[in-house]
Every structure is written in C-alpha cells, then in structure tokens.
Amino acid sequence: MGTETVVTGSASARPVPGLGALESVRAMREVRQGSLLAWVHQQRVVYGDVFASRFPGWVPGVPSMLVYVCQADAAREILTDTRRFVKRSPVYDEMAAALGDGLLTTEGEVWRGQRRTLQPLFTRKRIDRYTDAFLAATTVVSDGWDGRGEVELVDEMEKVTLGSVSRALFGTDVTDEVAPIVAATDELSQITVQRGMSPFAPPRWLPTPENRRIQRLEGDLRDRITRIVERAAARSAGGDDLVARLLDVTDPETGEHLDREEILEQSLIFLLAGYDTTSTALAFTLQELSARPELQRAVRDEIRTVVGDRQPGAEDARGLDLTQRCLLEAMRLHPPAYITSRAATEDTAIAGFDIPAGTVVSPVFAELHRNESYWPDPDRFDPDRFLPEAVKARDRYAYLPFGGGPRSCIGEHFAILEATLALAVLLRRWEVTTDGGAIPMRYGITQRSDAPVRATIAPVTGSVPA
Numbered sequence: 001m002g003t004e005t006v007v008t009g010s011a012s013a014r015p016v017p018g019l020g021a022l023e024s025v026r027a028m029r030e031v032r033q034g035s036l037l038a039w040v041h042q043q044r045v046v047y048g049d050v051f052a053s054r055f056p057g058w059v060p061g062v063p064s065m066l067v068y069v070c071q072a073d074a075a076r077e078i079l080t081d082t083r084r085f086v087k088r089s090p091v092y093d094e095m096a097a098a099l100g101d102g103l104l105t106t107e108g109e110v111w112r113g114q115r116r117t118l119q120p121l122f123t124r125k126r127i128d129r130y131t132d133a134f135l136a137a138t139t140v141v142s143d144g145w146d147g148r149g150e151v152e153l154v155d156e157m158e159k160v161t162l163g164s165v166s167r168a169l170f171g172t173d174v175t176d177e178v179a180p181i182v183a184a185t186d187e188l189s190q191i192t193v194q195r196g197m198s199p200f201a202p203p204r205w206l207p208t209p210e211n212r213r214i215q216r217l218e219g220d221l222r223d224r225i226t227r228i229v230e231r232a233a234a235r236s237a238g239g240d241d242l243v244a245r246l247l248d249v250t251d252p253e254t255g256e257h258l259d260r261e262e263i264l265e266q267s268l269i270f271l272l273a274g275y276d277t278t279s280t281a282l283a284f285t286l287q288e289l290s291a292r293p294e295l296q297r298a299v300r301d302e303i304r305t306v307v308g309d310r311q312p313g314a315e316d317a318r319g320l321d322l323t324q325r326c327l328l329e330a331m332r333l334h335p336p337a338y339i340t341s342r343a344a345t346e347d348t349a350i351a352g353f354d355i356p357a358g359t360v361v362s363p364v365f366a367e368l369h370r371n372e373s374y375w376p377d378p379d380r381f382d383p384d385r386f387l388p389e390a391v392k393a394r395d396r397y398a399y400l401p402f403g404g405g406p407r408s409c410i411g412e413h414f415a416i417l418e419a420t421l422a423l424a425v426l427l428r429r430w431e432v433t434t435d436g437g438a439i440p441m442r443y444g445i446t447q448r449s450d451a452p453v454r455a456t457i458a459p460v461t462g463s464v465p466a
C-alpha cells in the first residue's frame with residue numbers, strides 16, 4: 001500500500017508545521033532534562049498529528065528536518081514503503097556502529113537475506129518450543145518471592161525476561177554473564193539516541209571522553225557476547241536453542257549458512273531487542289492491574305479456569321484472552337518501543353506534507369497510541385479495546401507496539417508467549433499491589449523506568465504453586 005496514494009513532490013503538498021531552528025535547539029535541551037513524550041504531546045496539541053523540528057541546513061551529516069508522526073495513515077506509508085523510507089537515519093547509524101550488522105540495523109538486500117533466513121526460527125510453532133524455557137525463568141522468580149512482602153517490579157521482570165531469552169538463545173541460564181552486557185548496552189542506548197538526535201554530536205573518531213567511553217563499552221560488549229556464543233555453539237550443536245538453530249539455518253534462496261560473525265551479531269541483537277522491551281511490558285501490565293484489584297481478580301480467575309493447577313502450555317496461553325488483552329492495553333499506554341525513525345530517500349510527501357529527501361521521519365508510537373481519533377478517552381486503561389470487534393473497527397496502524405510493515409518485530413510471538421506465561425505463573429500465585437503512581441521513564445532506544453517500582457506481594461489463598 002502507500003505508493004499509489006503518494007503525491008511525490010506534489011505542488012499541492014504543504015510544508016510540515018512545527019518549530020524553527022532556534023526553538024528546536026531550545027527544545028532539545030528541554031527534552032534532555034524532561035520527558036520526550038510529554039514534549040511530543042505538547043507539540044501535537046499545538047501543531048497537529050504531523051509536526052517538525054527544523055535545524056540549520058549547513059551542519060554536515062545532519063538532516064535539516066526531523067518530522068514527528070502521530071497519525072496512522074502516515075505511519076503506514078513510512079513503515080510499509082521501504083524504498084522511499086529507509087532505516088539509515090542518524091539514530092540507526094549510531095546503533096549499527098555500536099551493535100554491528102544484525103537484523104535490527106541492516107538495510108536493503110543484506111537485510112532481506114537475513115530476514116528470509118531467520119524468519120523460520122520465529123514462527124509460532126517454533127517459538128512454542130521455548131515454553132519450558134519461559135516457564136523455568138518465571139518459576140525461579142515466583143519461587144524467589146516466597147517469604148518476601150515487597151519486590152521491585154522492574155528488576156524482577158528483568159530477571160524473568162533475561163532468564164527466558166538467555167535460556168531460549170543459549171540453552172541454559174546465563175543471566176549472570178549476560179547482566180554486564182545489559183548494563184553496557186543500557187548506557188550505550190542512551191548515548192546512541194542522544195548522539196543520533198543531536199546535530200552537534202562530535203564524530204566518533206574524535207577522542208572525546210564520551211567517544212572513549214563508547215569504545216570501551218563496545219569492546220567489552222563484544223568480548224562478552226563472543227565468549228557466551230562460542231560456548232553455546234560448542235555445547236548446543238544439534239540442540240533446540242536459537243544459537244543451535246542459527247548454526248543450522250540456511251538462506252532458502254542461496255542455501256548459504258551464517259558465518260560465526262553473523263551468528264554473533266544476530267545473537268546479540270536478539271538478546272538486546274528481546275529483554276528490556278518484554279520486561280517493561282510486563283512491569284506495566286502488573287502495575288496497571290495492581291491499580292485495578294477487580295480486574296486483577298478477573299485475570300486470576302481466567303488463569304485458574306483455563307490452566308487450573310497444571311503447568312501452562314502454549315495452547316493455554318492462547319486461551320488467556322483477558323490476560324492477553326491487558327498486556328496489549330498496557331503496551332498501548334506504555335509501548336516499550338515508543339518511537340522509531342526512517343530517512344526519506346527522495347523528495348516526497350506524507351499526509352499532504354512536503355518531505356524533502358534526507359528528512360528523518362519518526363513515527364511516535366506512544367503518542368499515536370493516545371491519539372483521540374482512534375482511542376476515545378485515550379488515557380483510560382480498558383482491555384476491551386482489544387475485543388475482536390473493536391480491533392476490526394480500528395485502523396491497524398493506530399496500534400504499533402511491534403511496529404508494522406516488512407520490518408516489524410520478528411520476536412512478536414516470542415514476546416507475547418513469554419509475557420502471557422509469566423503473567424499466568426505469577427498472578428495465579430501472587431496478588432500484586434503498587435501505589436499506582438506514575439512511573440518516571442528514561443528514553444533510550446526503548447523506554448524504561450527510571451525509578452524503582454515497588455510492589456507489595458501476597459500469596460493468593462488456596463493457590464497452587466506453578
């Protein structure tokens with residue numbers, strides 16, 4: 001879709017409304033100190049669903065315009081037309097420099113070959129085989145809650161998702177070894193986004209303190225992931241974990257295997273793309289449910305009815321309708337991947353606005369998910385928004401927690417199954433209560449909580465441990 005509706009270079013297209021150069025530079029400072037999403041919301045109220053920050057055109061390597069998009073039709077065009085809009089924007093260039101050439105950051109034919117090769121590893125049927133890995137990771141956390149009255153939700157959910165992804169990837173729990181990788185990438189992610197969005201970031205080769213720090217973090221990251229993958233590869237040939245699958249898999253068109261470097265880069269990307277996104281989704285689902293005790297009870301009743309006292313399986317997870325709708329609604333209000341960006345390859349137009357070649361366009365999923373045109377009473381938590389008839393009536397591109405188009409998330413089934421099983425195991429056994437207050441966030445490549453989220457946990461009477 002998209003291409004036939006385009007008014008490329010059309011005389012009828014208008015300039016994107018928005019901030020001039022001075023205002024944009026001032027706004028960057030404001031955003032660094034406060035919340036990017038609060039700022040985007042304010043600008044949308046003033047300028048509308050598509051607005052721009054303009055920068056002086058003479059700064060080398062810097063786009064003169066950054067366009068924020070909070071509208072479904074425009075998001076559809078940007079995400080589906082991979083010829084007119086490519087990932088190679090300053091933020092992605094920074095990410096590629098930091099993380100290598102994995103599926104998340106490659107482009108064109110290289111990306112197409114990788115996606116073709118890796119897609120079969122992420123079908124629903126294949127992901128179902130990681131059910132035991134997901135259950136084992138959550139059960140460790142759930143058992144660890146015994147005798148504790150209070151837990152910190154974000155940490156606990158990170159244990160669930162790191163345990164899950166490390167078991168699924170490497171066939172064993174390597175959480176302890178993975179933890180320093182996570183800390184390094186967390187820091188890199190924030191530097192990356194700040195550099196990618198700043199017109200004044202010094203080039204990487206300059207030996208500034210920040211650049212030296214980046215080099216140290218990247219070197220450390222690489223050494224650590226190499227050690228883990230090499231060990232997993234030696235151990236798991238013929239096994240079912242993702243590293244073993246990566247060793248086996250071939251490109252269906254060329255018949256080529258991945259080399260060691262590619263296996264390393266893809267493993268790193270799966271690890272990084274897969275853990276904090278899912279843990280943020282889980283923490284927010286629990287936080288929203290803890291503010292609504294009746295809804296939490298209804299979810300628990302559903303889990304007990306569908307699963308009873310058994311170990312839940314993948315089919316059970318698919319039957320947990322209300323539980324999954326709560327997860328989807330939590331990701332509407334708090335999408336872990338809250339924004340993305342593309343660069344226009346030619347002079348074009350979106351939503352009737354002029355987009356010169358080189359412009360960076362950023363669908364802001366978090367603001368799109370609260371756009372009143374698609375979401376009445378947008379700040380209210382309401383899982384019924386995801387009943388089948390409501391979903392059918394809504395524009396598919398109004399809800400994009402996993403992105404859209406050919407480059408949408410390859411790990412969607414992985415994340416949904418993992419998170420649903422985690423909710424089933426935890427909520428069957430534990431009643432979770434938080435103070436329900438707003439959670440301060442940090443904005444890197446993904447959004448993450450910037451402060452502890454404390455929850456009181458109490459065993460559910462009569463529950464049977466998973």
Ligand code: HEM
Pocket residue numbers: 103104105115269270271273274275277278281335336337340341400401402403404406407408409410411412414415
């Ligand atoms: C709740 C959890 C998750 C969320 C919210 C999420 C979100 C997203 C989004 C929005 C994109 C598209 C980015 C864009 O268009 O620029 C994406 C891409 C991607 N995700 Fe996820 N993700 C999640 C979990 C996972 C997991 C578990 C994995 C792997 C095990 C994964 C691997 C990837 C990869 C490799 C891509 C790049 C795909 C491509 O470009 O072909 N994600 N994710």
